[in-house]
Amino acid sequence: MSSRSVWIMAIVFMLALLLMILPMPEWARPFRPQWVTLTLIYWCIALPHRVGVGTGFSLGILLDVLTGTLLGQHALGLSVVAFLSVQLHARIRVFPFWQQALAVLVLLVVEHLFALWVMGAIGQTPPGLTYWLVPLIGAVLWPWIFVTLRDVRRRFKVT
């Protein structure tokens, strides 16, 4: 992997992290899509031999520090999601868009389930039903994210 590929990937992940903390109006805050998870899933599917559990874990730790959650809360979810996406990459790749979106929905829900479990374990007030709308929003956004990141990957020849 050339150092340029690493840089492109790092920039994409940085943008995703930035989107997670960009200020939004108060009413929209609970609906923020899981940008980092979506980006991670894309790279795991596209380059499973490069991106994997380690990347997911490091991203999770950064996200925990950035958003002030318990250290490891996002790391746990993202590691599991990265593992599952790498395992399923061959299958998800050949799916049509809508079927891909469904698979991604499952992965996003898995991440949220782990986060919810951690919140429950440390006695934080459990979030309301809007919490489960977030993976749905992410799944709806998936085709656009997929196309955008695929273009980025081809344009800059990230391998």
Add this chain to the structure above:
Amino acid sequence: MLAVALSLVLMVLDHRFAHLQQLRNTLAFLTYPLHLMADLPVTTGRWLTKATATRSQLVDENQTLRSLNLKLNAELQKFESLQAENIRLRNLLDASYKVGDRVLIAELSAVDLDPYKQQVVINKGGASGVYEGQAVLDAEAVMGQVIQVTPFSSTVLLITDPSHSIPVQVLRSGLRTIAVGSGRINELNLPYLPTNSDVQEGDLLVTSGLGGKFPSGYPVARVTQVNRAPDNAFAQITAEPAAHLDRSREVLVVWSVTSASSFENETQEAMPEPDEDAAEATTEETQ
């Protein structure tokens, strides 16, 4: 598998012990550029508004501030005589009292943290002398306390976070208790008061100063509902924070200075080390 185990270990360590604070602070410092970038649009917008303000707007604002200043100064005269009286009376009782508080004005960064935790980021950090556990106020009342410090920013846990409790006192009756965050931005709970305790709707809660984190005597919240069910040992009391937790832009970080009765000599010594932001810091005298 290793990553899962590692995350679990990290979570347990972070939740149960304070060992990871150093790691957290280092990582937070590394990710500080991201905070800056997220904050950039809002900062630029505010700078543009300032740069394009018309003369008449500025004159208007100046006038309003001038009249406000006059009014506040008039109130301060009364306050000063009251304070002198208070110190005299406390001297008679041989009681200790607070000499004063030093405050530093900080601004909230436009950064969204986890929506299910009540935290905000301010733009002053270790370089300005901010430390962990320090009290943070807005113009009206107590907002919360600092939980994480990096050199140029710090994270503040608001008093309404469910993991936050603050020792308070009912101003009218002097009753002491603890106010616990509810997780909602406009509500605090007072779960430890018996059904027959002397609390009414509309009572002001002020910090009691017990626990040592918050300086005493600052307003915290106003009681909005008292529910005394006869079959419960404790009354269900809710209060609304007096600070504008979701609206304030500027906040005050407080160093409280306490001393024994011979205060003239100790005032200077008890003051914390001045820093480069000393120009922004003022000394407020409170009883």
